[in-house]
Amino acid sequence: VFERFAFRPVRYAPTTTGLLTAFGVSIVVQNLFMLLISPKPQSVSVLNGLNQMWFFGPFAVSSLQVMELIVSGLTILALVLFLNRSTLGLAIRAASRDFATVRLMGIKANRVIATAFAISGALAGIAAVFILARRGSVSPDLGFGLVLKAFVACVIGGFGSLPGAAVGGMLLGFIEVGLLVALPQEYAGFRDALTYAIIVALLVYRPEGLLGQRIELGDKEI
Structure with a gap:
């Protein structure tokens, strides 16, 4: 529904228009709830x-943590296989590079984009199961902070790279947990500020992300 009525009309607009549309839809949905x-x-x-x-012997592990690790690994593996082995997955990857050429090859663009939206919704649903299991409650603005961190994880890993997004998410989690453990209690409120300061320093060194491809001005993207 979101893709059909909110994003399809701005499909050929600049990328920033799509981002603003996403935030606008989010605000509308939050207020409706x-x-x-x-x-x-x-x-x-x-x-x-x-x-x-x-x-496990002297060690105690939460079943939630184990299930999160297993389900995350299987989900990433399934997504990688879909994008690399299936016709529709290859079409999604091609559309992300050159949408016009994909349409010239006879592939139905609406079907490709709707599938990408459906997959993103399914992945969000899987994540929500474990997030709610940790929180025990749901609120209208629950997803905003999580989407922001997901966006930051993609920036860290490099846009257009699925392994980069996974690595960026893991690195962001390690930084947050590490600071939570290392900082004294009175400085715990500075965790997010220090986390993003570390990320900014990382991006100054590698602005294209950890696994992103560096493209110099005038180079052709491969």
């Missing part, structure tokens, strides 16, 4: 099996 449901957080029940402790 506030008006029609509630502006306050609503409690949700945790799925059975996600709130247990598993013991």
Whole structure:
């Protein structure tokens, strides 16, 4: 629905228009939930099996952490296989590079873009299961901070690189947890500021991201 009524009309507009449209849709949806449901957080029940402790000798591990690791790995593997082995996945990759040429090859552009939106929604749904299992509640603005961190992770890894997005997300998580452990309690409020300061320093050194391709002015993208 979002793709059909919000993003399709601005498909050929500049990239910044698409970004502004995404933020606009997000704000509209948040306010609809506030008006029609509630502006306050609503409690949700945790799925059975996600709130247990598993013991491996002297070590205790949360079942939620184990399931997060397994499901994340399988999801990334499935996405990589889809993008590299299936016809529709190859069409999505080609459309991200040269949309006009993909249409000239006889591929239905609307189908390709709608599939990309469906996949992104499914991935967000999978992530939401584990996020809600940790939080135990849902609120209209729950996704804003998470989307911002996902955007930062893509910037760290390099836009257009699926491994880069995964590496960027893991690195962002390591930095946040490391600062949470290393900082004294009275300085815990500076965690986000220090995290983004480290990221800015990293991007000054590698502005294209960790796994992004550096393209000099006048070079042809491969």
